[in-house]
Amino acid sequence: xxxxxxxxxxxxxxxxxxxxxxxxxxxxxxxxxxxxxxxxxxxxxxxxxxxxxxxxxxxxxxxxxxxxxxxxxxxxxxxxxxxxxxxxxxxxxxxxxxxxxxxxxxxxxxxxxxxxxxxxxxxxxxxxxxxxxxxxxxxxxxxxxxxxxxxxxxxxxxxxxxxxxxxxxxxxxxxxxxxxxxxxxxxxxxxxxxxxxxxxxxxxxxxxxxxxxxxxxxxxxxxxxxxxxxxxxxxxxxxxxxxxxxxxxxxxxxx
Amino acid sequence: xxxxxxxxxxxxxxxxxxxxxxxxxxxxxxxxxxxxxxxxxxxxxxxxxxxxxxxxxxxxxxxxxxxxxxxxxxxxxxxxxxxxxxxxxxxxxxxxxxxxxxxxxxxxxxxxxxxxxxxxxxxxxxxxxxxxxxxxxxxxxxxxxxxxxxxxxxxxxxxxxxxxxxxxxxxxxxxxxxxxxxxxxxxxxxxxxxxxxxxxxxxxxxxxxxxxxxxxxxxxxxxxxxxxxxxxxxxxxxxxxxxxxxxxxxxxxxx
Numbered sequence: 001x002x003x004x005x006x007x008x009x010x011x012x013x014x015x016x017x018x019x020x021x022x023x024x025x026x027x028x029x030x031x032x033x034x035x036x037x038x039x040x041x042x043x044x045x046x047x048x049x050x051x052x053x054x055x056x057x058x059x060x061x062x063x064x065x066x067x068x069x070x071x072x073x074x075x076x077x078x079x080x081x082x083x084x085x086x087x088x089x090x091x092x093x094x095x096x097x098x099x100x101x102x103x104x105x106x107x108x109x110x111x112x113x114x115x116x117x118x119x120x121x122x123x124x125x126x127x128x129x130x131x132x133x134x135x136x137x138x139x140x141x142x143x144x145x146x147x148x149x150x151x152x153x154x155x156x157x158x159x160x161x162x163x164x165x166x167x168x169x170x171x172x173x174x175x176x177x178x179x180x181x182x183x184x185x186x187x188x189x190x191x192x193x194x195x196x197x198x199x200x201x202x203x204x205x206x207x208x209x210x211x212x213x214x215x216x217x218x219x220x221x222x223x224x225x226x227x228x229x230x231x232x233x234x235x236x237x238x239x240x241x242x243x244x245x246x247x248x249x250x251x252x253x254x255x
Numbered sequence: 256x257x258x259x260x261x262x263x264x265x266x267x268x269x270x271x272x273x274x275x276x277x278x279x280x281x282x283x284x285x286x287x288x289x290x291x292x293x294x295x296x297x298x299x300x301x302x303x304x305x306x307x308x309x310x311x312x313x314x315x316x317x318x319x320x321x322x323x324x325x326x327x328x329x330x331x332x333x334x335x336x337x338x339x340x341x342x343x344x345x346x347x348x349x350x351x352x353x354x355x356x357x358x359x360x361x362x363x364x365x366x367x368x369x370x371x372x373x374x375x376x377x378x379x380x381x382x383x384x385x386x387x388x389x390x391x392x393x394x395x396x397x398x399x400x401x402x403x404x405x406x407x408x409x410x411x412x413x414x415x416x417x418x419x420x421x422x423x424x425x426x427x428x429x430x431x432x433x434x435x436x437x438x439x440x441x442x443x444x445x446x447x448x449x450x451x452x453x454x455x456x457x458x459x460x461x462x463x464x465x466x467x468x469x470x471x472x473x474x475x476x477x478x479x480x481x482x483x484x485x486x487x488x489x490x491x492x493x494x495x496x497x498x499x500x501x502x503x504x505x506x507x508x509x510x
Contacts, residue, residue, distance in 0.1 A: 044300030044329075045363050052460040053449075074299075075463070082447040083461065105376060107495055108300050121360060121444045149510040160503025180508045184496040189376045192337040194308075205307040206338065208330070233507055237497035240362055241439040242490040248415025252488055253435050255404040 003029035003091035003155055006080045006119065009098065010040045010073045010111025013060065017097035020140040021129060022061045024147045025094055028155055033066035034080040036073060036111075041100075043111040045118070046072045055079050073115035081122050092154060093119035097143050098130035103168045103222040103232060104186040104214070113166055117238055120164035125154060127164075132226055133171040142174040146231050162235035170226045181230040186221035188214045258284035258346035258410055261335045261374065264353065265295045265328045265366025268315065272352035275395040276384060277316045279402045280349055283410055288321035289335040291328060291366075296355075298366040300373070301327045310334050328370035336377050347410060348374035351384035352398050354391065358423045358477040358487060359441040359469070368421055372493055375419035380409060382419075387481055388426040397429040401486050417490035425481045436485040441476035443469045 005025045009018040013035035025031045034055070054070040067084070069076045073095070081090060098112040107113045112128050119126040127150060131143045146169060159165060166185075170177065192210035199205055214223055222232035260280045264273040268290035280286045289310070309325040322339070324331045328350070336345060353367040362368045367383050374381040382405060386398045401424060414420060421440075425432065447465035454460055469478055477487035 039305065042302045042304050044298070044302070044369065046299040046301040046327075047297045047364060047463060049297050049463055050294065052452075052462050054458075054460055072301075078445075078447050078463065079449065079461065082465075083449050083451070105493060108372070108376075108493055109302060114299065117363070121363075146510070150507065153507060153510060157506075160506075161500040162497055162504055164497070165504075180510050182501055182505055182508055184498060184501070185494055187494075190333075192333050194334065194338050196338070203309075205309055206334065207307050208302060208304055208333065210337075233504065234495075235497040235500040235504055236495045237500075238360060238363055238495070239440055239442075240489075240491045240493070240495075242417055242419070242492035243439065245416040245490040245492075246437055246439070249417055249420075249488065249490055250437055251412075251415075252405065252408060253437055255401070255408060255435050 004088060005029045005031050006090050006093045007031055007033045008035050008073055008076045008095050008115045010036065010043060010115065011099050012036050012039045013068045015099060016136060017099050020144055021094055021097045021147065022064055024144050024151065026064060028151055029091065031064045032084065033061060033064060034069055034076040036076060037068040037070055040072050040111045042109045043072045044109050045074055045114040047074050048072060053079065073111035074118045077115050077118040090124045093124045093126040094129065094151065096129035097140055099136065099138060100130065100134040101132040101168050102128060102130040102166060103226055104188040107166050107185060107236060116164060121238055125159050125163050127154060127167060129167045131169045131171065142177055143169040145174055164236040166234040166236050168222055168226055168232045170229050172229055176229055177231060178229050181225040181232055183222040183225050183232045183234050184220055185234050186214065186223040187216040188212055259343060260284045260286050261345050261348045262286055262288045263290050263328055263331045263350050263370045265298060265370065266354050267291050267294045268323045270354060271391060272354050275399055276349055276352045276402065277319055279399050279406060281319060283406055284346065286319045287339065288316060288319060289324055289331040291331060292323040292325055295327050295366045297364045298327045299364050300329055300369040302329050303327060308334065328366035329373045332370050332373040345379045348379045348381040349384065349406065352395055353385035354393060355385065355389040356387040356423050357383060357385040357421060358481055359443040362421055362440060362491060371419060376493055380414050380418050382409060382422060384422045386424045386426065397432055398424040400429055419491045421489040421491050423477055423481055423487045425484050427484055431484055432486060433484050436480040436487055438477040438480050438487045438489050439475055440489050441469065441478040442471040443467055
């Protein structure tokens with residue numbers, strides 16, 4: 001039996017990025033798409049608990065079963081795992097190709113990476129792919145080239161001690177990419193500058209806007225890799241324990 | 256000047272949990288509340304980018320400035336930091352008291368903990384408090400007792416090498432609590448069992464429902480602590496790199 005590959009994203013089922021990822025995934029296995037019916041960027045690990053979910057079959061990808069879901073990217077993975085494939089093992093989950101980088105702390109906000117994280121938490125090896133270009137007209141040639149190699153390697157050899165990878169591809173032509181770097185997540189955060197305005201009734205409102213503060217001088221992090229035309233791969237984990245800080249707060253046990 | 260303490264949550268500004276946390280925080284500093292105007296449980300690190308945000312002053316807490324926000328818990332923290340307090344340092348962020356446990360991998364779904372994480376990413380020491388009881392009528396006496404001690408300690412002595420704590424309190428009377436345990440995040444995941452039904456038009460819909468699978472045999476994790484009537488404190492980090500897996504996937508650099 002061919003491997004079963006679940007494909008999802010956060011830009012929505014109609015985004016070019018997921019169509020490109022489906023094309024690659026089809027080369028390796030039985031592909032099933034479960035993706036949001038609308039854009040769900042920056043939804044993080046949000047799940048839908050106050051509302052019901054819809055899951056409808058759609059015919060959008062040649063020869064591939066596909067479903068659009070009314071919920072978040074993480075909802076899509078849960079429906080794939082626990083409704084569509086209760087009785088069949090999913091061999092790999094791939095998420096993306098995201099329109100825009102998910103390097104550094106963007107992994108935390110990203111619906112694309114959170115969907116991949118959810119699959120990993122459920123025991124499915126999982127890879128998120130992102131291209132450092134927000135445009136709907138982005139050229140995915142280089143990303144497809146590396147996605148093909150990484151998926152082939154993961155299906156054939158596994159993913160070492162990792163079960164979740166965050167892959168980001170620089171926005172340059174394939175021939176300018178120097179190769180792959182295994183990285184740690186760069187240190188950084190969003191310094192927000194809210195746009196403030198008034199509505200027609202004179203009431204204030206705010207739009208989130210910001211600039212990313214890159215705080216990392218290292219050459220072993222994902223933003224450095226992208227700036228230097230490497231594909232970055234960060235192995236990601238969902239044990240959020242700050243293990244090395246445990247001893248430093250043991251004093252709280254005497255409270 | 257008294258310390259400035261930002262209070263938020265994910266159950267919404269009208270939830271009893273946040274009123275209880277405000278009462279404790281007021282003992283230690285100038286308190287400002289920025290909390291969602293509606294329940295936002297399980298919103299994870301979601302932020303609002305497709306819509307504007309509202310932020311309105313409300314008079315709900317005696318002698319405390321408070322604002323309700325139309326967005327997610329993380330939006331609340333961003334508005335607090337970058338709109339309300341552009342020019343004043345926030346000394347501590349406290350989030351909660353959450354109605355329900357955020358132990359184990361629930362930290363990843365939790366809006367309460369994601370708000371605390373956002374504050375930590377922006378350089379503010381931050382603590383999320385949760386009580387292992389979902390009821391709106393829960394008794395917060397024990398949680399307030401420990402929140403008071405933990406906040407006092409954090410303001411006076413800092414938080415060691417940590418800047419973000421996940422505090423969970425067992426649902427038992429104060430006198431049955433045996434003390435505090437510094438823990439790691441327990442291993443576990445939600446095995447979902449979607450409720451499937453049909454709407455009046457005969458179309459299927461799904462409701463997320465599940466049971467938590469606790470996969471951890473250790474006695475140093477937060478679920479063990481709660482089951483044994485200890486308050487659990489897990490130091491949390493937002494570097495998601497699986498550092499110990501980096502060497503095991505170095506082979507991908509030759510792709």
